[in-house]
Amino acid sequence: MARDLTPLFEPRGVVVTGVSSHPGKFGFVTLHNLLSCGYQGEVFAVGRPDPEGGATIILNCPVLASVDALPEGAAELLVVCTPVSANEQIIRTAAERGVRAVFVAAGGYSEASEEGAAAETRLVALANELDLVLAGPNGQGITSPPVGLCAQIVAPFPPRGRIGVASQSGNFVSAFQNYAAQTGIGISRSVSAGNAAATSIADYVEWFADDPETDVGLCYVEGLTDGRDFFERVRAITPRMPVVVVKGGATTGGQRAAASHTGSLASDDRVFDGMARQAGMVRATTIEAAFEAAATLATQPLPGGSGVVVLTTAGGWGVVTADAITTHRDLTLTTLPDDLLTAVDAMLPPRWSRNNPVDLAGGETRETIPELLDMVAGHPGVDSVVQLGLGIQGNTAALTRSGPFHPDHGLERIVDFHERQERRYAEAAADASTTHGKPVLVASELAVTQPDNPMVAAVRGTDRLCYPSADRAVAALGHLVRYASWRRARA
């Protein structure tokens, strides 16, 4: 039974300790973020009393001198930004006032010293005694966009989406949030697990699996204290929710049996890799690839097989992408079925590639791309589609629009046409995917080089990822296909 983390991610009221008037301090920043991102519950601040004896107001919020002053039952989540020595008493009192979950942002615990480790042990014992959810210590905080909760000492506040993030590195939480903000593929919950003293990555992921706001788990792990437990628990989740994992840290294990060849070949990385595959985890090697895998799992349907058809408006892209698919162990380049080939042939001038990749060779008319996307995705012999070479018209429109002749000389009309077409293409890709229940991935470097290109913007508007390169689309699709196959084999 998963630990109930609802008071952590959907608290009725939040209280922050360690709030001072210095806008650079964690307490202040946390209070600011709680008050600035749309959280509808009550927010309380606890800090040092005004030495003059007057009421202290920070960010329009009256500062309580102690958690004693907290109204009974008004706050379920306590965010601790006070030093180690004060925290046990604060937590005990807060629990008496109705707090049910504690996020300890403060450092100085096991990561710092032996004394700190002892304090951390006492913290865990206290949380157990009081039946509190204890997150951290030494973490950056929590976000929960569905309820506008930004209880963290850093930015950004990510857009709302379906990815649940749990990380043993706070900076990687921020990295995932940055990618979410950039791509528009949002986050349901995020937590920087810090030292993960009482609540582990597995605890978070388990709760995400039952969370109606979350479709995909995304985690960064290093130094798992109980790898077997992590394996067993994640394996129980992956049949219903995909879990993307990035592992950091080189050797963590002790000495292995030295006399055996098996022992000498059993590196941490190989064992972790086998474990991840066995448990159906999606293992990514970089933070960027992990986010893109999670974003893909969150926004594309699972494919029924490994076959991919590449659609491209022109040459090189298709060739390189076909190479990437052919050399990928989990993907195959679909041989175009005869009936599909005949149907495409009827739509295009004879110079098209007559093969996969389906290269239009510039032979498209205004209806070709949307019709082709629907036809190819709808064919029973096709599992997934990668669409390349969009955004050219949008690029042309941008230059035309910014030049000295726009809007005269008939330019306004053509610019509008180009931009409208780009939006249609993006929408057609999403529609084809939704209608036929298959992944349709759009890739273009314009996703990063010109994020306001109307095609890129329109892909975003369909709540899908515009992949920054065909390689990255192929890598993400590979993860999707592998996961789907793992799941099918166990259905």
Place this chain on the structure above:
Amino acid sequence: MTTLSEADSRTLVAEAGVIVSRWATADTADNAAVVAEEMGFPVVVKLCGEAIAHKTERGLVRLSLTSADDVRAAATDLLGAATESDGDVELLVSTMVRGDRELIAGLVRDPQFGPCVMLGVGGVLAEAVADVAFRLAPLERLDAHELIDDLGSQTLLGPFRGQPAVDRDALADTLCALGDLAGDPAIASIDLNPLIVVEGQPMAVDALVERT
């Protein structure tokens, strides 16, 4: 850490379901020759004892012996090569198995994840090639098949130099058997190195069990 003799290791893995090459032990060179004649030539003769873990490195393996005289001579040699630190030794005679493909399989206890089953491409280059993959024990059959799929050298597992493809079900049996042996806490690790593929069938021609 101590090891079982090859004979005891073979018995242990064979009882768990691993297919091992035909073998017998002998206490003297003459008896080794008798055993070899019953078995049919060619045979392999090795020095076998609890303290002998790396036979090849010490030259304690004699391959492709084709007559009783050869076996007697090799066996006499091997017994003479035994040192005091080898403790009790005997001779292990086994059928000389030939195959172009060698795999390695094993069991190891990982400090983070507990018992793991390994499969890899074997032979003398095994550690340099390092085409190996792992699964946590015990293994479901599906896990075993996916472990086989994980190897990079898939062409090696298909039809190869006139030999049929590796029998993946039989290989999965061996991997599952290794995984089941993880339930015995007295076993620290197991090496089946090599598993020679004969007419598609993986067969262990050496086994080394390390005790906890």
